[in-house]
Amino acid sequence: MSTAQPIPGPVTPARGLGRLFIRKSLQQMQSEHESSGLRRSLSSLNLVSLGIGCIIGTGIFVLTGRAAAEFAGPAIMVSFVITGVLCTFVALCYAELASMLPVSGSAYSYSYASMGELVAWIMGVLLVLEYGLAASTVAVGWSSYVVSLLQDVGLHLPTRLTAAPGVPILEGGTVVALGVVNLPAIVAVIAASSLLVLGVQESANANNIIVLIKLSVVVAFILVGAFFVNTDNWFPLVPQEIPAPPAGTERGVWADIWRAMKNVLSGQNASQYGVGGVITAAATIFFAYIGFEAVSTAGAEAQNPGRDMPIGIIGSLLVCTALYILTSAVLVGIVPYTELDTAAPIAIAVNKMGMPWFAILVKIGAIAGISSVILVLLYGQTRIFYTMARDGLLPPAFARVHPRFRTPWIGTILVGILASGFSGLMSLDALVDLTNVGSLAAFAMVCFTVLYLRITAPDWARPFRVPFFPLVPVIGAAMCLFLVMSLMANAATRNFFLVYLVGGMAIYFSYGIRKSRLARGELVVGAEPTMDLPKRLDI
Secondary structure, eight states: OOOOBOOSSOOSOOOGGGGGGOOOOHHHHHHHHHTSOOOOOBOHHHHHHHHHHHHSSHIIIIIHHHHIIIIIGGGHHHHHHHHHHHHHHHHHHHHHHHHHOOOTTHHHHHHHHHTOHHHHHHHHHHHIIIIIIHHHHHHHHHHHHHHHHHHHTTOOOOGGGBSOTTOEEEETTEEEEEOSOBHHHHHHHHHHHHHHHHOOOOOHHHHHHHHHHHHHHHHHHHHHHGGGOOGGGGOSSSOOOBSOOOTTOOOSHHHHHHHHHHHHHTTOOOOBSHHHHHHHHHHHGGGGGTTGGGGGGGGGGBSSHHHHHHHHHHHHHHHHHHHHHHHHHHHHHHSOGGGOOSSOHHHHHHHHTTOHHHHHHHHHHHHHHHHHHHHHHHHHHHHHHHHHHHTTSSOGGGGOOOTTTOSOHHHHHHHHHHHHHHHHHSOHHHHHHHHHHHHHHHHHHHHHHHHHHHHHOTTSOOSSOOTTTTHHHHHHHHHHHHHHHHHHTSHHHHHHHHHHHHHHHHHIIIIIHHHOTTTTTOBOTTTSOOOOOOTTOOO
């Protein structure tokens, strides 16, 4: 094991408040990448496939039904359009950053190079919500499809062991029990974590096969399900707002939009149906799009980052947006939206088609696809902790590599324990809302980072530039913050998020600020043995 070496670049420790904004230089980040052992082997097609593989998962297989039943009704199709437009703005910002900073670490690394250590820490804390809690959320969706598939073959797990404590378990629209623990979700996370400790080697070709399976399932559902659509289920497209607005309230599309926005900004979340419900659903299904930014973490392995990264990020997003709109249209066309408040809505739809063989095929495909997403998200979280630990902001145990498996085993085990606990003990609604808040806040910071770097580093090479600057990053940041506020109207979500941020800042000021290797004038190159990184386990 070699020792950390000083490197070229501005490493003189700052004093006072300036200490909080000490930045990595571009030379430092490039030097770190050159010692990582990663190969530039990913083409633009690999990156598009990678993005689709991470995006398509629990969002489309699970959340579509809940968002339609509780918030938007058939207008869930419109909600997917709104969220797709927002993600396009954010994706363009990610594409610019990924092309100019083709390194691992994603938004954490971008923040460290642009706005400094404190902002990078906050970004890292937000990414824990995006990846760590997202893995737990995906595991809950995996559990629902496994339970449904087992029932199809005559196996029935104890009902109370398939949902988080206090979560109502429905059968035929009737509550039959309250959950005690979601045991299948815990098993899924533990299994994925164990594989990561052993060192999963997933090639780009294997990832392409998994993506093909998931795409086949989604496309098959769209094509076959289209023959079972009852268009009467699409109307009214936007069900009446509950509770209805007071008599004399101005009505009309723009009046409804304005009232919904005012309700969100004032903390009054008029979320069930009406225009307000469409907006709330857009915030809820945002989880379905998490994953397109994972392409940015592969910047250090892209063959031609300046060209391939924008294609990978934007291409995967556009493909998935089209599939989401079509899938939601078929789903609410087959099953009335009021019956879709379940963690396995597509399973309900295929069961209603009366084609048992097709139902089993779709569920197996969904389980396979969701399984890969759990693995990817857990890996992403351990990768973030690994990077932060090598920077000195977390204890070195998180970057300790197993002598045999060459994986950060301690961090992986800890992440697995925490994620399994969340998946087994928290409801799907709570997990989704918290994940979305963290992701939206992180995306807003990415948009601000593009604005900041255009002003402070105008001469940096940018192979890809955000079009219509500064409108795109400004609108992207504003839309993200607006949706964050719509989710924060929920007191439980707001309180957890604020406590979580305070706890994260406490860790930084009690540990990270004192141990930062950048502040000591050190670079982490060679300070820890490198991992045998999967040739393509996404993040």
